[in-house]
Amino acid sequence: MQTLLQFIRSHPDRAVLENGWGKNNFSGLSAKIYKAHSVVCRQGDDDDRIFLIKSGWALLYRDLLNGERQIVDTPLQGEIIGFRRTEGPRFESLSAITDLAVFDVSRKELSEAVFAGGELAQEVAYFLARLNGIMAEHIVNIGRRNAITRTAHFLLELEKRLSIAGLSAQGRYACPLTQHDLADILGMTAVHVNRTLRELRRADLLSFKAGKVQLIDRKKLVKMAGFDDEYLRYDL
Amino acid sequence: MQTLLQFIRSHPDRAVLENGWGKNNFSGLSAKIYKAHSVVCRQGDDDDRIFLIKSGWALLYRDLLNGERQIVDTPLQGEIIGFRRTEGPRFESLSAITDLAVFDVSRKELSEAVFAGGELAQEVAYFLARLNGIMAEHIVNIGRRNAITRTAHFLLELEKRLSIAGLSAQGRYACPLTQHDLADILGMTAVHVNRTLRELRRADLLSFKAGKVQLIDRKKLVKMAGFDDEYLRYDL
DNA sequence: CGATATGTTGAATACGGTCAAAAAGTGTGG
DNA sequence: CCACACTTTTTGACCGTATTCAACATATCG
Numbered sequence: 001m002q003t004l005l006q007f008i009r010s011h012p013d014r015a016v017l018e019n020g021w022g023k024n025n026f027s028g029l030s031a032k033i034y035k036a037h038s039v040v041c042r043q044g045d046d047d048d049r050i051f052l053i054k055s056g057w058a059l060l061y062r063d064l065l066n067g068e069r070q071i072v073d074t075p076l077q078g079e080i081i082g083f084r085r086t087e088g089p090r091f092e093s094l095s096a097i098t099d100l101a102v103f104d105v106s107r108k109e110l111s112e113a114v115f116a117g118g119e120l121a122q123e124v125a126y127f128l129a130r131l132n133g134i135m136a137e138h139i140v141n142i143g144r145r146n147a148i149t150r151t152a153h154f155l156l157e158l159e160k161r162l163s164i165a166g167l168s169a170q171g172r173y174a175c176p177l178t179q180h181d182l183a184d185i186l187g188m189t190a191v192h193v194n195r196t197l198r199e200l201r202r203a204d205l206l207s208f209k210a211g212k213v214q215l216i217d218r219k220k221l222v223k224m225a226g227f228d229d230e231y232l233r234y235d236l
Numbered sequence: 237m238q239t240l241l242q243f244i245r246s247h248p249d250r251a252v253l254e255n256g257w258g259k260n261n262f263s264g265l266s267a268k269i270y271k272a273h274s275v276v277c278r279q280g281d282d283d284d285r286i287f288l289i290k291s292g293w294a295l296l297y298r299d300l301l302n303g304e305r306q307i308v309d310t311p312l313q314g315e316i317i318g319f320r321r322t323e324g325p326r327f328e329s330l331s332a333i334t335d336l337a338v339f340d341v342s343r344k345e346l347s348e349a350v351f352a353g354g355e356l357a358q359e360v361a362y363f364l365a366r367l368n369g370i371m372a373e374h375i376v377n378i379g380r381r382n383a384i385t386r387t388a389h390f391l392l393e394l395e396k397r398l399s400i401a402g403l404s405a406q407g408r409y410a411c412p413l414t415q416h417d418l419a420d421i422l423g424m425t426a427v428h429v430n431r432t433l434r435e436l437r438r439a440d441l442l443s444f445k446a447g448k449v450q451l452i453d454r455k456k457l458v459k460m461a462g463f464d465d466e467y468l469r470y471d472l
Numbered sequence: 473c474g475a476t477a478t479g480t481t482g483a484a485t486a487c488g489g490t491c492a493a494a495a496a497g498t499g500t501g502g
Numbered sequence: 503c504c505a506c507a508c509t510t511t512t513t514g515a516c517c518g519t520a521t522t523c524a525a526c527a528t529a530t531c532g
Contacts (some may be wrong), residue, residue, distance in 0.1 A: 059238035062376050065462045070380040072372040084369065085302050085362035086469045091369060114361045117353020124493085125350045126321035126358070128364035132318065133327060135371040142378045143423025144306040149486070154430025178510060192488055194512060224302045233322045384522070414478060428520055430480060446529090 003028065004113060005120040007052060007103065008078065008127065013207070029103040040094040040102065041082075047090070049104040056100035057176055061184065071185040073179075076161055077113040081129055084142060098176050126234075142187040143157040145225070147196045150186050153225035155206060155213055160229045171215030175208065199220050237421040243288060243339065244314065244360030244363065265339040276330040276338065277318075283326070285340040287317040292336035293412050296328050297420065307421040310413075311399055318347060334348070334412050340407055369467040378423040381461070383432045386422050389461035391442060391449055396465045411444065 007029055031054045034040050040051065043063055058173060059074040072092060075081055081094060084107070093096050115123045137157070141150050162168035164187065179197070184191040201207050205221050207214045213219060243265055267290045270276050276287065279299055289311050296309040296317060312315055317330060320343070350357045370393075370400050377389050394411065398404035415433070419426040441457050443450045451457060466472060 060372075062372070064376070064380055068380050070376040072375045072441070083361070084365045086471060088466060090471065091464075091467050111358060111361075114357050115353055115355070115358055119349055119351070121350050121353055121357045121361070122347060125319070125347075125361055125364060128361060128368060129320045131368055132364060132371065135368065135375065136296075136298070136328065138375050139371065139378060141425075143420075144300055144304050148450045179512095180510075184379075187375075189489055189513085190488080191513090192366065194510095195488090198512080209415060227281040228327075230324060231327050233324065285512055370529090416478075426479085427522080429483090430478095434480085 002164045015158055018037045031101040031103055034096040034100045036096055036098050038096050043090055045090045045094045048107045050083050050107055050110050052103040053077050053079045054101035054103055057096045058100055059095050059097055062092050065231055069184050083137050092163060105135045137231050149190055151196045152221045153227055169196055171218055174211055175213045176211055180198050267337040267339055270332040270336045272330050272332055272334050277326055279326055279329040281326045286319050286343055286346050288339040289313050289315045290337035290339055292334045295331050295333055298328050305420050306447045318437055325359045332439055361465055373467050374440050383428055384435060385461045387432045388457045390461045392461060404450055409449050410447055411449045412447055
């Protein structure tokens, strides 16, 4: 049995406090497991659940009328998905790309927990604020960087976020995204992602093979992408 | 004298509740006025203030090393800007494009207010969640829509947000953005924004002249842009 | 009225997209 | 363990949307 606050606290990409107990008593969180490549919830569904990623990778995206999709968030462990004021149809879909363990809480329940205040309310607000920063940088990335620097920036961001969660070391991490996924994150085509990764590899900047990313020349990557990890900070 | 909750509540693009009083007593909010085209705070500044737009238009953006910028948010009245967990240098700049009235609150003060819970904490969380939705749609817009549909989508979004705030009627609203600003919102060049607006005008879809937007064929615009205003809802 | 910002247009270019085909990798069942 | 199907990656040739650069027109403001 795990309270929501404990959950939030115990997922280091998102929240850092490691001791203490919350005042809010959730009924206890039990995780559901979704198979890799299954859809957790679908755009247009009329359900109320808020998801908390326990482990695994997921993608949050919107499907467009012409069959394309745009991924708007790449939640790692600890992320809260689907919190909002109103009821009504979901605006985005959530897919598991690896086996995925998620908790779900109802909108009402989380709302009431925020109303109750305390560290949980703070953590929720902090989490949402940090996500705002990540999304803002996503906008900058797609809006104003070219294919190479855009791709480099995203892979640097992933490395930082994963290393906070202890899932990356020496610039090396497992990344289950396909080039097609990457394209839908970066607002490019899969073909061009392929060519861009080739360029990065040929310039000895990074390699992305068989689900593993290796940053080779991090310094040069950071410079060319204008990467400043301030927006990913979660400490203090 | 105005409490923060009253403030949040009284700005209809962002929050809807209109009656009742908060439990949190802010020291009272007094607005500062910034002249059109002045910079309210600058990326890299080491201050803690959180801004609440009282009236006027502002732009939140990041400057890149090559001199370009990307606007990540177009705050209207009622928006909260700069809330986050950590101290440290600001990640984005905020500029006034019209004369602008803003309140500011310290990060610590707002954090404590959220800790105290109640409707204020809820409103803050709801606000952040809604902003997340708007930013997600911004990502979709830049990542997967072409110049025309992208521009149309943004102008439809503005119309909806402004009409919620009572600042648009019959598809007509004042919009103080220059084509250059629009370009920095949409991830395009100013030249191409100009051509795109010309196309929209020639197709009798909308006009944007002298700071006024007039949606002419809203139905067609909505269809071509795939505009679904669900993410802008604030009611219930 | 002059200065500066904003809007408009044209011509040339480039970056990334499209379409098509093949190679390499992955997983499943026999 | 292999055969087969399917997904993912890779490459080539061609194309189109949006950028770049440059010039000029029009607004706006002191």
